[in-house]
Every structure is written in structure tokens, then in C-alpha cells.
Amino acid sequence: MTCRYMPGFGNDFETECLPGALPQGQNSPQRPPYGLYAEQLSGSPFTAPRGANERSWLYRIRPSVRHAARFRPTAFSHWKTAPNLGDHELPLGQLRWDPVPMPKADTDFLSGVLTMTTAGDAMGQTGMAAHVYAVNASMVDDHFFNADGELLFVPQEGSLRVVTEMGVMEVAPGEICLVPRGMIFKVELVDGPARGYLCENYGAKFTLPDRGPIGANCLANPRDFKTPVAWYEDREADCRLTVKWCGRFYRTEIGHSPLDVVAWHGNYAPWKYDLSxxxxxxxxxxxxxxxxxxxxxxxxxxxxxxxxxxxxxxxxxxxxxxxxxxxxxxxxxxxxxxxxxxxxxxxxxxxxxxxxxxxxxxxxxxxxxxxxxxxxxxxxxxxxxxxxxxxxxxxxxxxxxxxxxxxxxxxxxxxDYIDCWKGLKKRFDGTPQGNWD
The missing domain is CATH 2.60.120.10 (Jelly Rolls)
Incomplete structure (x- = not known):
């Protein structure tokens, strides 16, 4: 894995696997170097203000529109999307869960996502979903992108190798990583089964909070975020691409790896961060x-x-x-x-x-x-x-x-979670010092 410092949200980056693969002076030359295709991935409307405008230019072996068949519906029964109302009969209350057990059958990332809560409305691009994942198999020829929101990974046990169009990130417990909305990726295991948490953010992209009176330093500092360098596969294989769109899943076949971006530049990119x-x-x-x-x-x-x-x-x-x-x-x-x-x-x-x-x-x-x-x-x-x-x-x-x-x-x-507060007894006795014995 190769990552580099991300000097700040919204900054432009450029990276290439082959010398001269990035065109100079323009984004879409008539004949890009190495016979690559130029393709823009936009994470904001074209007319968003400069400070909020997000896009990256990808120079790839095949354009992403090149897939072998129409999309067909598929399903992942435990991955839910907001609004998801009336799904159960459990009354309102404070709730707590033990860890999700690791699966026994082969389970990759897509089949290992279990939605716990949903909030807002994905089609209105507001709110979020809180998931857990429990995985014991890598995605090999399967790939995925999420049109409903960006995905924030929070590993808890076992490391992940998140292989995206724009490079590779290895993420261990104590680190987080983010895959932007619409970016193709797959998840591989590094050191055995893995479990963690996943925030699917339907709304405005995650960014750093303003520090206010704290000033210029502390909390999360921009220099500690890392984005991957370019990496690509030139591989002919029976690959599949699954898309999540408005809460439903669709799949198509591709005769090659879609992770074939040889060079890219822009500010719409995946990143990782060490919470320490x-x-x-x-x-x-x-x-x-x-x-x-x-x-x-x-x-x-x-x-x-x-x-x-x-x-x-x-x-x-x-x-x-x-x-x-x-x-x-x-x-x-x-x-x-x-x-x-x-x-x-x-x-x-x-x-x-x-x-x-x-x-x-x-x-x-x-x-x-x-x-x-x-x-x-x-x-x-x-x-x-x-x-x-x-x-x-x-x-x-x-x-x-x-x-x-x-x-x-x-x-x-x-x-019995509610019972954890049973022992909070009355201490008021009418005296200023109260009954703290």
C-alpha cells in the first residue's frame, strides 16, 4: 500500500503509475498518453462554488461505461436504506448490543454488511445509515460503488485492504477510511476475518469541523489525512460490478477489471486517517x-x-x-x-x-x-x-x-440494558450535603 499526505480537504492532487500518463496543460486531449481514456468523476454539481467543487480527472484503460450487459436487480437483504420505517415491533427505548459474531459461511463485504439504523432519506440526500460488517472472504472479481452516499469505514477487528479506482488503502483497527460516493472499489482481507462499523452518509460530504475559539491547531489536523497514489489492474477476467442506487442493488458483468485508472488528478478522492x-x-x-x-x-x-x-x-x-x-x-x-x-x-x-x-x-x-x-x-x-x-x-x-x-x-x-441504571438511588434528604453514604 502506498499513501501520501493529504495536505487539506479540497486541495488538488496528481499521481501517475507510468511516466507522462497525466496530460499536461489540459484535461481531455484528443489523444491522451498511452492510449488512455479521459473521464471526469464529479462529487458536486458542475456549478458548485470553487471551495465546494469536487471533481477528479481519471485516465483509464477503458471508460467505465464499458460493461458487457445491462444492469439486473440483485439483493442484499440485511443492507437497508432510509427511509426504512415500520420494520419491526420493538418499542422505543435505550438499546445496546453485544458484538456481531463472525460468519461461518463464506461472506464477503457486500454480503457481510448488516444495517442497524437508518435516518433521514437517501433520495433526498439527507441523513445516514449505521451498519456493522462481519467478513471472512475477500472480494476478488466483484466490485461495488454506492450512488446513495459516501462510506466511512471504522475497523474494529482485522485489517482491510480497500482497493479503489484511485489507489489502495490498508486500514487497521484504530484507523478509518472513506470511499466517496460513486467510486468503484472492492474490499480484501489482510490478516483473516474482519469486523467493524460503517457509516453511509447520504448528505453533505464529511469534512473537518471549524475549530472556533480553539484556533488553528488540535483536533484532527489536515496533514494527517492520506490519499492513495495511482494503482491499476490491466486484467481480463469475468468481473462483476454491483451498484447501490436509491436503496436498491443492481449488478452487471464486465470482461475486465474496472480498477484500471493509470493516472489521476483532482480533489475528489478516497482517504485514510489514523485516529491516534x-x-x-x-x-x-x-x-x-x-x-x-x-x-x-x-x-x-x-x-x-x-x-x-x-x-x-x-x-x-x-x-x-x-x-x-x-x-x-x-x-x-x-x-x-x-x-x-x-x-x-x-x-x-x-x-x-x-x-x-x-x-x-x-x-x-x-x-x-x-x-x-x-x-x-x-x-x-x-x-x-x-x-x-x-x-x-x-x-x-x-x-x-x-x-x-x-x-x-x-x-x-x-x-437487560435498561437495568444498568437500576442502582441509581435517591440521595436527596433535605440537607445541603445530601446523602452520599
Missing amino acids: TFSPVGAVLFDHPDPSIFTVLTSPSGEEGTANVDFIIFPPRWQVAEHTFRPPWFHRNVMSEFMGLIRGRYDAKEEGFLPGGMSLHNMMLPHGPDADSFEKATRAELAPVKLDDTLAFMFETRFPQHLTRYAAETDTLQE
Whole structure:
């Protein structure tokens, strides 16, 4: 795998596998070098403002329109798309799941995606879907692109090799990668079966949040994002291409690998990011800021300060605040929170929330630390403490997240999750100090 630094979202890149494969001075010469075809991939309308305009020019062995047959419908029964309403009978509530087990039958990426929640409307290009994937086989001659949204991969167990039209990315647990809307790719395994999380973002593309008073540095820095260098296959084979479009799947046959881009330039590209390079900030005296301070990426909604989707992490960090309840406080939120754990323990749920597991706290449903974590935090000596060997994340959206039938009926759903708050007893006794014994 070869990646390079991505110096900033929206910047142009250029890369070629063969010397002189990139035309100079124009994008579509009458006869491109090496007999290649020029093809533009646009991730925004042609007339989008310069700062929001996204497109890349690909110089490929065959144009992507070259496929052998019409598309035919196909199906992946566990991959759902918003709106997906009335899919189950489970009542509203705070929910948590154990990790999805690894499959026993051969399962590649397309058949290994399991949708947990959907939000918004893919055809209106708003909202998202939260999926998990559990995979034990590589895609070899199968390829895929998603016209409904971009795909953010969050590996939890096992590494992936994500092979795209524009290059190859190897992504391990603790890293993330993104494949833009409409880009052809396949997923291969690196070191055995793999499991992780997947955010399908129907809305505005993920970008870096504004830092506001934080200033020019910290959080996720643009220089730590990497985009792949050009890589191509010149391979004659019975390949297949599957497309997701408006919630339905279609497939066609291709007599060659579609991953045949020899050179490209532009700003519409896949990328990967190492979450350990996220530089968290926090309180250094008392109290602590809102969890939005841990936002890595945001998909804007058009309403200032209200995200279509935020991707938030809770990484290793020091806690030093004085006279402060340090775990996340009890709260109700207009946003809907889908949470996963990549490794270690989460400080507000030290038992029951397992690596590979998930929780869902929908809009305005109360949640917070369980009784044991609350008890521990109220009695802790408030010396500086390092939260280490932990990495949790959240897909947070302005839209309510609707469960799929799979999520509502799977055996991994914890029926007793609500009991984690049973031990929160009444401590009010009419005195200023309260009953903390």
C-alpha cells in the first residue's frame, strides 16, 4: 500500500503509475498518453462554488461505461436504506448490543454488511445509515460503488485492504477510511476475518469541523489525512460490478477489471486517517466541555451548528478537572447517538459495553453513566488520571435513527440494558450535603 499526505480537504492532487500518463496543460486531449481514456468523476454539481467543487480527472484503460450487459436487480437483504420505517415491533427505548459474531459461511463485504439504523432519506440526500460488517472472504472479481452516499469505514477487528479506482488503502483497527460516493472499489482481507462499523452518509460530504475559539491547531489536523497514489489492474477476467442506487442493488458483468485508472488528478478522492493523530482538548481546571469537542469529521446539514452526521471519538486522554464529575453526565439530546467501541473500556459503561458492541440513544431519550460508573466517579480521588487503552466512537445525527428488523430481533440485543441504571438511588434528604453514604 502506498499513501501520501493529504495536505487539506479540497486541495488538488496528481499521481501517475507510468511516466507522462497525466496530460499536461489540459484535461481531455484528443489523444491522451498511452492510449488512455479521459473521464471526469464529479462529487458536486458542475456549478458548485470553487471551495465546494469536487471533481477528479481519471485516465483509464477503458471508460467505465464499458460493461458487457445491462444492469439486473440483485439483493442484499440485511443492507437497508432510509427511509426504512415500520420494520419491526420493538418499542422505543435505550438499546445496546453485544458484538456481531463472525460468519461461518463464506461472506464477503457486500454480503457481510448488516444495517442497524437508518435516518433521514437517501433520495433526498439527507441523513445516514449505521451498519456493522462481519467478513471472512475477500472480494476478488466483484466490485461495488454506492450512488446513495459516501462510506466511512471504522475497523474494529482485522485489517482491510480497500482497493479503489484511485489507489489502495490498508486500514487497521484504530484507523478509518472513506470511499466517496460513486467510486468503484472492492474490499480484501489482510490478516483473516474482519469486523467493524460503517457509516453511509447520504448528505453533505464529511469534512473537518471549524475549530472556533480553539484556533488553528488540535483536533484532527489536515496533514494527517492520506490519499492513495495511482494503482491499476490491466486484467481480463469475468468481473462483476454491483451498484447501490436509491436503496436498491443492481449488478452487471464486465470482461475486465474496472480498477484500471493509470493516472489521476483532482480533489475528489478516497482517504485514510489514523485516529491516534487526533489531538484532544479538554478542561484543565473544573467541569468539562460538551462531547462535540471530540468531533473528528462533520457532515453539515445547512443549518449552522447542526450536523447531518458527526463522527466523534473518545480516545486515550488525561482527566485533570477538579471538583468535577468526570464521566459524561446524564443528559437528553436533540441529536441521536449510535455508539461503538473499538477497543478497551468506555469510562461511562465499564461493564456490558464490549469491543465490537454498539448502543443507541435516540433523540431526547435520557442516558448517561451506569450505576456502578456513577458510584465510582462520585467517590474517586480527583488526582490526574490517564484514560488509556480505550477508543470509542459515535455517529451522531440530527435525525431520529430507526431500527432495522435485524437490529430489533438479533440475539445480540441486550434485553437487560435498561437495568444498568437500576442502582441509581435517591440521595436527596433535605440537607445541603445530601446523602452520599
